[in-house]
Amino acid sequence: xxxxxxxxxxxxxxxxxxxxxxxxxxxxxxxxxxxxxxxxxxxxxxxxxxxxxxxxxxxxxxxxxxxxxxxxxxxxxxxxxxxxxxxxxxxxxxxxxxxxxxxxxxxxxxxxxxxxxxxxxxxxxxxxxxxxxxxxxxxxxxxxxxxxxxxxxxxxxxxxxxxx
Amino acid sequence: xxxxxxxxxxxxxxxxxxxxxxxxxxxxxxxxxxxxxxxxxxxxxxxxxxxxxxxxxxxxxxxxxxxxxxxxxxxxxxxxxxxxxxxxxxxxxxxxxxxxxxxxxxxxxxxxxxxxxxxxxxxxxxxxxxxxxxxxxxxxxxxxxxxxxxxxxxxxxxxxxxxxxxxxxxxxxxxxxxxxxxxxxxxxxxxxxxxxxxxxxxxxxxxxxxxxxxxxxxxxxxxxxxxxxxxxxxxxxxxxxxxxxxxx
Numbered sequence: 204x205x206x207x208x209x210x211x212x213x214x215x216x217x218x219x220x221x222x223x224x225x226x227x228x229x230x231x232x233x234x235x236x237x238x239x240x241x242x243x244x245x246x247x248x249x250x251x252x253x254x255x256x257x258x259x260x261x262x263x264x265x266x267x268x269x270x271x272x273x274x275x276x277x278x279x280x281x282x283x284x285x286x287x288x289x290x291x292x293x294x295x296x297x298x299x300x301x302x303x304x305x306x307x308x309x310x311x312x313x314x315x316x317x318x319x320x321x322x323x324x325x326x327x328x329x330x331x332x333x334x335x336x337x338x339x340x341x342x343x344x345x346x347x348x349x350x351x352x353x354x355x356x357x358x359x360x361x362x363x364x365x366x367x
Numbered sequence: 368x369x370x371x372x373x374x375x376x377x378x379x380x381x382x383x384x385x386x387x388x389x390x391x392x393x394x395x396x397x398x399x400x401x402x403x404x405x406x407x408x409x410x411x412x413x414x415x416x417x418x419x420x421x422x423x424x425x426x427x428x429x430x431x432x433x434x435x436x437x438x439x440x441x442x443x444x445x446x447x448x449x450x451x452x453x454x455x456x457x458x459x460x461x462x463x464x465x466x467x468x469x470x471x472x473x474x475x476x477x478x479x480x481x482x483x484x485x486x487x488x489x490x491x492x493x494x495x496x497x498x499x500x501x502x503x504x505x506x507x508x509x510x511x512x513x514x515x516x517x518x519x520x521x522x523x524x525x526x527x528x529x530x531x532x533x534x535x536x537x538x539x540x541x542x543x544x545x546x547x548x549x550x551x552x553x554x555x556x557x558x559x560x561x562x563x564x565x566x567x568x569x570x571x572x573x574x575x576x577x578x579x580x581x582x583x584x585x586x587x588x589x590x591x592x593x594x595x596x597x598x599x600x601x602x603x604x605x606x607x608x609x610x611x612x613x614x615x
Contacts, residue, residue: 204372204375204547205372205375205376205377206375206478206479206480206481206543206547207480208377210389211377211393211395211479211481212481213388213389213390214377214379214383214389214390214391214392214393214395214396215377215393215395215396215476215479215481215482215485216481216482216485217385217388217389217390218390218392218393218395218396218399218400219399219476219481219482219485219486220485221396222396222399222400222402222403222460223399223456223460223486225403226402226403226406226407226456226459226460227452227453227456229403229406229407230406230407230410230452230455230456230459231452231456233407233411234406234407234410234411235410235432235451235452235455237410237411237414237417238410238414238428238429238431238432239432240417241414241417241418241421241425241429242429242432242433244417244419245419248419
């Protein structure tokens with residue numbers, strides 16, 4: 204086996220040392236720092252982007268909160284306005300109702316007054332007729348003219364008894 | 368049939384002698400250099416655009432980085448960070464060695480004991496020095512785990528010391544044996560296929576199909592082993608490093 208030939212050992216060991224040291228220096232000083240830099244750069248970019256995304260998320264959440272607060276405010280305001288309008292309408296309605304009631308009551312009392320008057324007039328007319336009828340009846344029964352004053356008094360007395 | 372061990376032969380390309388030591392540039396050296404150039408070139412080129420959303424090549428480079436970083440983090444923890452370039456270089460040096468060996472006419476320098484054992488010894492010495500630097504004489508407590516009854520100590524301590532010193536041997540041998548055996552096996556099966564055609568002519572194609580299919584299957588397996596052994600080597604280096612930094 205060529206591997207066990209001592210003659211090939213020393214050149215291989217010498218060149219292994221040379222090439223390995225060269226590789227080590229190239230890796231340590233040139234290649235690995237470059238790769239490492241690229242990786243680190245990317246890591247930084249990613250963490251930076253993540254941080255920015257976090258910030259944006261925060262501001263978005265703030266905007267949502269602000270929006271919700273505004274919505275709530277506006278809603279409360281609207282409810283307040285609706286309530287006020289409703290109250291005003293109710294007050295107006297009550298006032299109109301009262302007015303109407305008053306008018307109706309006055310009209311009712313006026314009508315009652317009129318009815319009363321008409322009834323009084325009717326009752327008065329009835330008395331006159333009753334007096335005439337009573338006088339006529341007395342004249343026919345008695346055959347002579349009755350005293351109108353007495354007839355009227357008798358009718359009045361009778362009516363007073365009736366209406367009692 | 369071609370010698371299946373021929374692929375492991377080392378040829379001198381440029382003979383160099385430094386102070387009586389043979390430091391010739393060989394085909395092994397060539398592939399080590401290729402590995403260094405490929406790894407460095409790939410990493411530098413792929414992240415050149417520094418894209419925020421990585422393309423395919425950049426994804427591979429980032430994946431490689433994260434893979435080794437994750438390996439180091441799970442096995443050693445945060446104290447392992449300074450050793451990241453070393454573990455990364457180790458993993459990709461071996462991975463490239465194994466993978467370049469899968470290229471036809473390639474040379475697998477990780478199939479040479481000199482290389483695998485050499486790296487293992489460096490790791491062994493390095494972790495031992497780190498352990499001494501960090502724990503001083505307390506390092507010797509490593510050989511007597513906490514809560515061991517005193518009467519087992521005479522038995523346990525030699526075993527622990529022996530197993531500690533066997534670490535580089537097993538580390539180096541494992542990679543060497545896996546690579547050598549796998550590549551030899553591939554070559555043997557491929558050699559069968561070629562042999563059938565060579566001896567039986569055109570009719571040899573039919574019996575050659577069997578070793579051919581085996582070669583294809585083994586090639587897939589070899590790619591898996593090439594990755595796995597590089598991973599095992601790097602993970603064990605991490606574990607030794609963890610022992611050195613944290614003791615048990």
